[in-house]
Amino acid sequence: MASIAGRAGMSAGLVNHYFDSKEELMALAMRNLSNLFRQDIMRVAPADPTPAQRLRAIVDGSFAPQHLGAPKRAATWMQFMIASQTEPRIKHLYQLTGARFVSNIRYAVRRLVPPEQVDDTVHGIAAMIDGFFWQIASDYEEADLERSRRICWRYICLLIPAVEE
Numbered sequence: 001m002a003s004i005a006g007r008a009g010m011s012a013g014l015v016n017h018y019f020d021s022k023e024e025l026m027a028l029a030m031r032n033l034s035n036l037f038r039q040d041i042m043r044v045a046p047a048d049p050t051p052a053q054r055l056r057a058i059v060d061g062s063f064a065p066q067h068l069g070a071p072k073r074a075a076t077w078m079q080f081m082i083a084s085q086t087e088p089r090i091k092h093l094y095q096l097t098g099a100r101f102v103s104n105i106r107y108a109v110r111r112l113v114p115p116e117q118v119d120d121t122v123h124g125i126a127a128m129i130d131g132f133f134w135q136i137a138s139d140y141e142e143a144d145l146e147r148s149r150r151i152c153w154r155y156i157c158l159l160i161p162a163v164e165e
Contacts, residue, residue: 023087030080030090033067034097040064041104051108052163055125055156058104062129063149065142074137081134102126112160121159128152 019025041061046053067077084094106122113121132148157163 023083023089026079026083026087027089027093029076030093030097033076033080034093037061037067038100040066051111052160054108055105055160055163056153058101058108059129059149059152059156062133062152063136063145065145077133077137081137098126109160112162124159125152125156128155 019028041057044060044064045057049057067074080090080094083090085091102122105125106118109122109125110118129152132144132152136144136148
């Protein structure tokens with residue numbers, strides 16, 4: 001906690017006053033980042049989006065530079081992923097965030113593909129986005145954001161013929 005306080009330019013006593021543990025502080029940081037992530041997706045989506053526009057907003061918002069381009073945010077996402085393996089509270093938050101993300105994809109996909117294809121399509125899209133997201137978070141290159149966005153969208157277009165590039 002003292003190290004965190006030092007990096008934040010605060011006294012350790014002040015940080016300890018507001019947070020009982022590093023896990024509690026990390027959970028708050030992750031809720032904040034997750035809310036920013038959700039807001040970015042909502043910001044790029046038009047009002048009352050079609051299912052294809054919703055998927056496009058999810059892809060575009062997932063690779064917004066402010067999530068991964070800032071080294072501290074990318075490092076926080078990586079710490080979140082690591083902590084989710086050992087800290088029950090963080091694991092729960094990670095699972096909740098992931099379930100919400102998949103649910104948003106499912107909402108759009110179930111309107112675009114036959115019912116028997118929904119699960120595979122949803123999980124394929126989520127895996128593609130997650131894979132690129134974590135790859136970029138661990139080794140950021142600015143060009144990777146656009147490349148990842150482009151590949152994910154092409155993947156969706158191949159999976160769902162009703163969606164156009």
